Amino acid sequence: MTPISLGLITGLALAAVAIAAAFLPGVPVRSILSGVSTAAMSAAGVFTGALAMAGATGKLVVPIALPLGPLTFEPDRLGGLFMLIASGVGVLVSLYGIVSVHGASASRTSWIALAVFMMGMQYVPAAADVLSFLLMWEAMALGSTVLLLAEHASRRRVSSAAVWYSVMSQLSFLFILAGFAVLAAAAGGTTFAELALVSPTSTAGLTAFVLLVIGFGSKSGLVPMHVWLPRAHPEAPSHVSAAMSAAMVKMGVYGILVVCVRFLPGGPAWSGILLLTLGGLSAVYGILQASVSSDLKVLLAYSTTENVGLIWLAIGASVLLGAYGLTATSATSLLAALLLTVSHAAFKTTLFLGAGSVLHATGERDLDHLGGLGRRMPWTAAAFGIGCLGAAALPISSGFVAEWVLLQSLVHGTRLNGAAVSVTVSIGMPLAVAVVALTAGLAVLTFVKSYGIGFLARPRSDAAAGARESHPLVRVVLVVAAAIVVLLGLMPGPLASVLASVVAEDGARRPGIVDTIGMAGVSLPGLGALLDPIALVILAAVVAVPVLAVTIASALRHPQRLGASVWGGGGERTRPRMQYTATSYAEPVVRVFDDVLKPSRDVEVTHAGESRYLVQRVKFSQNLTDVIEHRLYRPVLSAADRLGVRARVIQNGSIHLYLLYSFAAILIVLIVAVL
Template identity: 50%
Template sequence: MSLRLGLLAVLSLALVAACAGGALGTAARQRVSPLLGALVGAAAVWTGALAWSGGTGGLVVGTVLPGVGARYAPDRLGGAFLVLVGAVTVLASVWALDGARGTAASRTAWVAYPLFVLGLLGVMAAADVVAFLLAWEVMAVASAVLVLADHAHRPEVVGAGLWYAGMTQLSFLLVLGGFAVLASAAGGTAWADLARLAPDAGATGLGVGLLLLGFVTKAGAVPVHVWLPRAHPEAPSHVSALMSAAMVKAGVYGVLLVVVRLFPAGPSWWGLVLLVVGSVSAVFGILQAGVAADLKRLLAYSTTENVGLILVAVGAAQVTTARGDVATGHVLLVAALLLTSGHAAAKSVLFLTAGSVLHATGLRDLDRLGGLGRTMPWTCGAFGVAALGAAGLPVTAGFVAEWTLLQALVHAGGPADPRLGLVSALAVTVVALTAGLALMTFTKAFGIAFLGRPRSDGAAAAHEVGRAERVAAALGALAVLGLGLVPGPMATAAVRALGVDGVTAAGTTLAAGVRLGGVAAAPGAVGGAAAGADGLVPVLDPLALSLATLAALVVVAGVVARLRRRAARRAVELGWGCGGARVSPRMQYTATSYAEPLVRIFDAPLGVSRSVATTTADAPYVVRAMSFRQRVRDVFEEHGYRPLLRAAARVGDAGRALHNGSVHRYLAWSFATFVVVLGLAAR
């Protein structure tokens, strides 16, 4: 079956959805537009699956600019990302049936939404530079419109929208520049033309450098992450889900496009750059997420962390491959794809359920939430599963991905290559610290929001949300669990998407774990007495792990059932009341107090400032009132962007001297420009 049909279906459905969004009345729009969005997503999943399994064909748009055409023909890797984006779109659209209200369901928003999805899909499906850039710009503009959906009611949305628009256009310019350099050096715009360039040539290096910078800006890596913690919280929740789970992946796809598809034989410094950027992003992102009290801001910073881990995997793959350890490099690339899919599943659920919490309580501030587990059991369950996934615990997709990454890292290098060993030791440290802090972050997010007692009236008045929101969250949570319980098919599919080897499904049935044949130690290096030829290949079978746990728990359940007959559970007002410790909900730990140890330990990288003011009566020991203020800043923004913005403002001020309102002067400027252009053209 040709891909042409699928691509046409996606294109026409998206255009119909955009027209419907513009033409329908409010009530009809709220029913029809989300369904059309879900259809676009489903069509994308279908098309992507075809491309992933090796389908051929494509869609040629004859004229996008005068005399320039564009070709959309996804390969296997693009197909994998199409499936991912399509699946997230389906979830977000289903959620929007109940979840998108008010300004999030305005005419403009429902016109922009399908176009945003179309742009995203176009990026993954593009087969040449023009097609890629066109889709990239559609995606950038439409998403900026969506971020601004609620600008009329909340002033902070405008600031977020400005930052987002600025950064996303910066990323576009960098990608445009990078592709321009590569295309002029290659003399063609198709991927096949670019791939013929020598990877170690100067022009290639410049082009790839610009591209990587542009792509990591879109991916939200440090230090170009500043748009993410602003735009994600202010956008409508289904758009945040789509942005975090799918659009950020466009940046990841771009990086993979460069280092896997165009230049698989690239020099190792590309990988080192990605490793450093990824490491800083991972640790900084999770630290900021750990201390964040705004639920969606926490999730946004955790996106930076996840992108960081993906970049660590890709960077390490590039370095190991360039240093000759190709098999381990392949396993690392598979780990990158597993991280991507696991993160997409978990983060879409987290953003959607955060949106449900926002509806039910009107709050994003964790410090004022609490006790939602009783009033919103579905949302609580889905959030809990997804939080497990984001924290990388078994048996979720996130765990399988982190396990694969760690296994590949500890097998990279080895005694033959100590320098690579040092790199992988540092990478393991980064992954470990990130995983540990992610554990704390998501225990905090889940425990503070859903357990304990309500910390405000809004939280106390919470109610379970509508069916569509619950269904979307539950489906996503099932995906997180499914990919974690039976990771084999996904791993082999990732292998096929990347065109590598080294990872197989363990076992022949569908219920299969992961087997990393690519990182097996050479038989001669084995010191163990009993290890067979196959005994040292890392194998992970989450299903077997779960069954073993279940077997243990059956015994426990038997004992508990007997004990339960003896003594039933009894509800009391105060479980344990030292000093009336439960009198007021305000005496509970809040998200801010939960993160206090982190703030203390990592005060320098977090840029913490705090002030305590005490008002005393006559004697210094009689305290009347105390005020405590603590602020956590983004050091990159404070020391990187503020000076830059100030400098830009100064340049602008200086430029003002050039235009004083005199027409003569403007004519003189025009003439001078004309002469310069003539001079350049005549050269």
């Protein structure tokens, strides 16, 4: 038995233990045992995934009593990577869950669902045939739906979010199923090895490609299939939203990577353009909605759409460039996609778990009611800050390295040996660069807002003022997650080399794509670019330390006078209400993107007595809606509603009418039989 099959069996066994432990009475016992077992299962997944990623082989065959052949789990290098991501997130999330759950989220059902969810997520990338893939995919969807529904009794929005989520995930499943069916029919088999034989330019191949793009795109939360994301992520318990955002949407990415790299490699240029466009649209739209949202978790959910959009954009660029023979750049784009995936998993886990801690400590998700948490929750604030660095793609974070690689490949991608390869590429790549630049700018604004308004300044509500730092285990989890973000940001070289080998066809490390240089820095010899974050940090320190030293010394020499504000008339005049809020901070963005965001504002002025000039209070409210949801989904939904109402005419409760149906049916059958 190979280590991989051992790891896979251990994982399943631990999942069974976690489910069994969930039946135990008593919330603390249940939470600890089930949570630890789930974490252990994920740890087994980390082990298996890492082995598979390093190139080890091995499989687990589960014979089932169906006329479809056994379930086969045999992770390859790419599968190993995603297994590692899913289970790495799984370890952190399960540990976080042990201490953070309460009420309905700590019920037996929830713990069972968590174990099923995690198991499904880990085994989707391990699957080596369609049936096991879809089975695990459904386990993942089912588990997450149940987890999302857990708190439906306490909040009304939960059930509506669950309806949206389950409808969208079933639609996505439908498209994936159809896509696989088309592929399997063309290939004459359901194992992934057989599916890879279908020609990428055949009608069947292209049909399957489009179907799978819709299916996996919907699971990844791409525009316009993103509507479930900003509903489901905020309403789910925080550790579940972390798992959904950091790991589950990655399964959509895994799906499309498998399609583009393994099943249908070398697709036509337009398939690349399709992915590029979808990704670019999602990136811009996602970050735009995130930048104006003042609900912390909604903001993070939209940011997920943005990040996944960037990943798809990178994959699309890779397909497009590959179609024009730009092999090195294409491979670099693919590497950027993987780096983005890993880095998003790391920082989004940190951010969602951090947001969970804030929610737990204050009961608030609305940034307009937060503030001043930096002093009250230093650990959470530090971890969240590092997560924000990652999400805003600022240096020393993993996000920076990933976007740097992406930009390198896009900027250098238009020319082959100095000659332009095609008009499409010459136009498409600069546009993609512009999209990435716009999203990077808006992302900085978004995360400056979420950190600055949420953690700095003074508390804007009593709840925020009374916040306490979270449980030690939560702090440990947050610190580990944040440390991964920084580690990947400072030492990207080794990871980049491994990732490059993951998607290489022969699995060999090709020195032409990416190298490790200096102090674990990364270099792209094909594009002549290199980045050594540690060296840069040292360089920055060399410059900054003397400046800081001089500043501090001079500050000490001239101590600041305290206690008198210049125009304050001797009194303390600033109040928390005078600070920027999340809404006011994002107001310029709303103004600029007025046409897309369609804000509806309401200013209500109450006058003091009869006076026209004395104002007692001013109430401002702003409502931002998802324009895609309004323009695309609402009409479809209301049409379906109208159709449903009209269809009730044929079922109006009259016995005579029902009898008439049978009568007509009999007559028709008789007459048809004679004819």
